[in-house]
Amino acid sequence: MKTILPIIALFLIFSCKTTQPTATDDEAAIRSILAQQQKAWSENDIEGFMSGYWKSEELTYYSGGKITKGWQTTLANYKRNYPTAKETGTLNFEIANITKINADAYWVMGSYFLSREAGDANGTFMIVFKRINGEWKIIGDSSC
Template structure:
């Protein structure tokens, strides 16, 4: 009987920690998105790019096709949003964060940019991966 009680205690404890871990992961991913939103709204493109994996393997897929690599993605953003009037104020609506594996999630959402040159709205899907203990975007599909 003691064995069965201990087994139930172990299972309950394991499930509690597993749920907490997933919640902590989602909170950490939300924190990355918040930091990006703040950096974008200050026209700080390099700060915004801190949320991305600094690798040649980073993939961005948008209306103009695929951009590969962190540096190329930064150049793309700087070209498309050259001034504060273009970056404006960014907000996100996160519709779903789903676990893919222990170290990966995908995020579905909407972006809204209020700006002088005309507002911009769209949707995105991001793939986040935990790399060296930090959550980074490894793939971004935005349109």
């Protein structure tokens, strides 16, 4: 009995160990969010697209030479600049790289392509994802 107790204790310790997400898991989660954003945008669902962003006044967006702050401000800007499906069109991302900053943050660089009735558009982006309360959210976006 004396030898069984330490074995049981070791078994319990190792079986209760929680696994941390790997970089591969993190990248897959980030790619999934970007895929959901492409789908929502292409369905003219701007609020669905915005679900990938941190719903905070600290969200930072940089484009056209100016910085804006806040989730609500970013949503309003998107709705003003892309009011109908004619302007949103179909969105496709091409991811150049996903780079780990630390255990809870990554930056993503890539290109976007809009095929739309109002005229095609494309450009580049760099976004920063942060794990907040166990969920990946975009906390910073620079697009041009």
